[in-house]
Amino acid sequence: MIRLDGVTKQYPDGTVAVDDLSLTAPDRAITVLVGPSGCGKTTTLRMINRMIEPTAGSVTIDGQDVLAMDAAQLRRGIGYVIQHGGLFPHHTVERNVAAVPLLLGTAKKTAISRARELLELVGLDPALGRRYPSQLSGGQQQRVGVARALAADPPVMLMDEPFSAVDPVVREQLQDEFLRLQGELGKTIVMVTHDIDEAIKLGDHVAVLRVGGRIAQLARPHELLAHPADGFVADFLGRDRGYRALGFERASIPLHDEPTVALGSGVGDAAARAGNDGWVLVIDDRRRPQGWARPADLGDGVVDKTSLALGGTLARVDGPLRAALDAALSSPSRRGVVVDGDGALAGTCRATEVLSVIEAQERPHDPGGATP
Numbered sequence: 001m002i003r004l005d006g007v008t009k010q011y012p013d014g015t016v017a018v019d020d021l022s023l024t025a026p027d028r029a030i031t032v033l034v035g036p037s038g039c040g041k042t043t044t045l046r047m048i049n050r051m052i053e054p055t056a057g058s059v060t061i062d063g064q065d066v067l068a069m070d071a072a073q074l075r076r077g078i079g080y081v082i083q084h085g086g087l088f089p090h091h092t093v094e095r096n097v098a099a100v101p102l103l104l105g106t107a108k109k110t111a112i113s114r115a116r117e118l119l120e121l122v123g124l125d126p127a128l129g130r131r132y133p134s135q136l137s138g139g140q141q142q143r144v145g146v147a148r149a150l151a152a153d154p155p156v157m158l159m160d161e162p163f164s165a166v167d168p169v170v171r172e173q174l175q176d177e178f179l180r181l182q183g184e185l186g187k188t189i190v191m192v193t194h195d196i197d198e199a200i201k202l203g204d205h206v207a208v209l210r211v212g213g214r215i216a217q218l219a220r221p222h223e224l225l226a227h228p229a230d231g232f233v234a235d236f237l238g239r240d241r242g243y244r245a246l247g248f249e250r251a252s253i254p255l256h257d258e259p260t261v262a263l264g265s266g267v268g269d270a271a272a273r274a275g276n277d278g279w280v281l282v283i284d285d286r287r288r289p290q291g292w293a294r295p296a297d298l299g300d301g302v303v304d305k306t307s308l309a310l311g312g313t314l315a316r317v318d319g320p321l322r323a324a325l326d327a328a329l330s331s332p333s334r335r336g337v338v339v340d341g342d343g344a345l346a347g348t349c350r351a352t353e354v355l356s357v358i359e360a361q362e363r364p365h366d367p368g369g370a371t372p
């Protein structure tokens, strides 16, 4: 557990970057600091590994005062990831990943072979280890940065806008991979971002900071969306927050049996199974939905992949209400396709019925939420 208690940082020019900030980052969870540019996020993060010394207050990790520890030793025990990966340009990728273990005296052969394992762990081909950072894409460099931070297997990781410098598609991939990795590794992570969507996606707890380094709200993501503490937080969350909050709400969704045809069936059979609107759901031999077809628009042949209209999104039976609503709204037939854990068809849902479920629910409160 990382604990900041009444931490203040005033720079020599008089700027108060962080003002009397108190925050707890629980073990094995991702705590995100989010806020506009200049609100003191980087300063706060760097006070945890003492790259910046606080003017007042205390920082402890597992009860140990970091100010009483040797700064260099402290830093080697904390993974640190920054924008662009922060790699040494004149070292190979694997040498970059092995940097801290080598510094700690690990034998070179061991460190390099471990580096290759880590590259694989973060989703890179270990063969890339021989290249130099400039020979990798931005997204690959960012993965190397994560691998390097993990190399000494530190229990704590600090991440400063780790995914900001890459394009949106790659960013989403990196975020998904990062969540998968955290599911396996369970590090205690403090991450900084200016992107509220990233904060909500990745954070177990999210601290929204305002300029001057003060916490506007510290809560779990769904609580933030459902109950922003004030106008600043609500503005910062932006549009669609009622809809986005549904991404965290689950309830059982009324399901309907949906007539189906198998891929490869005759168009005539498909026409006989189609609903009043002419659409029929096509499945494969394991009952996995393949898409919707409208037999009236097809010739006399069989229903194959080319017969399918672009389908809607799929929802899971145990998934969030937002996914169920979206499945219905995005389906060409307006019947939302719901699948089980194996991806097999469970039934279809209707937008009005999902809305009725939502209407019947109270807005969620958060008894288990974080407190500063």
Ligand SMILES: Nc1ncnc2c1ncn2[C@@H]1O[C@H](COP(=O)(O)OP(=O)(O)O)[C@@H](O)[C@H]1O
Pocket (backbone or CB within 6 Å): 011, 012, 013, 015, 016, 017, 035, 036, 037, 038, 039, 040, 041, 042, 043, 044
């Ligand atoms: N070395 C410094 N000297 C003076 N002011 C600084 C220094 N570093 C950052 N600041 C100021 O402190 C404030 C917070 O900066 P920073 O922690 O980098 O914010 P963020 O990471 O949220 O963008 C800003 O007003 C910034 O200009």
Ligand SMILES: [Mg+2]
Pocket (backbone or CB within 6 Å): 041, 042, 043
């Ligand atoms: Mg910053």
